Amino acid sequence: MATIHIPESEAADKFPALMASVRAGAEVVIESNSLAVAVLSAPSTPRRTIEECIALLPEYSSGIMDDEFAADVAAAIEAHREPLDPPTWD
Numbered sequence: 001m002a003t004i005h006i007p008e009s010e011a012a013d014k015f016p017a018l019m020a021s022v023r024a025g026a027e028v029v030i031e032s033n034s035l036a037v038a039v040l041s042a043p044s045t046p047r048r049t050i051e052e053c054i055a056l057l058p059e060y061s062s063g064i065m066d067d068e069f070a071a072d073v074a075a076a077i078e079a080h081r082e083p084l085d086p087p088t089w090d
Contacts, residue, residue: 002026008037 004018004026011018011030018028018040028040048056054065 004028005031008032 002021002025004021006014006018006028008030011028022028022040022042025042029036030038030040
């Protein structure tokens with residue numbers, strides 16, 4: 001994603017073009033004396049609530065949200081603490 005830096009004094013005149021850039025995936029940083037005063041970017045994608053995730057489980061799912069669930073998740077996370085080593089192309 002490209003980042004566009006533009007002085008505050010120019011931003012108002014170029015607002016339609018800046019919005020087009022945001023729609024295309026760019027982030028726009030509006031600056032005053034080289035200090036960022038505003039950032040224009042597309043909103044993040046909405047995320048599902050836990051209730052929505054549970055509702056998506058198939059009826060035959062063996063997943064159970066009981067009192068031990070949080071401990072099970074913590075144990076699973078702790079069991080996989082190996083460092084992330086992504087491929088160089090990421």
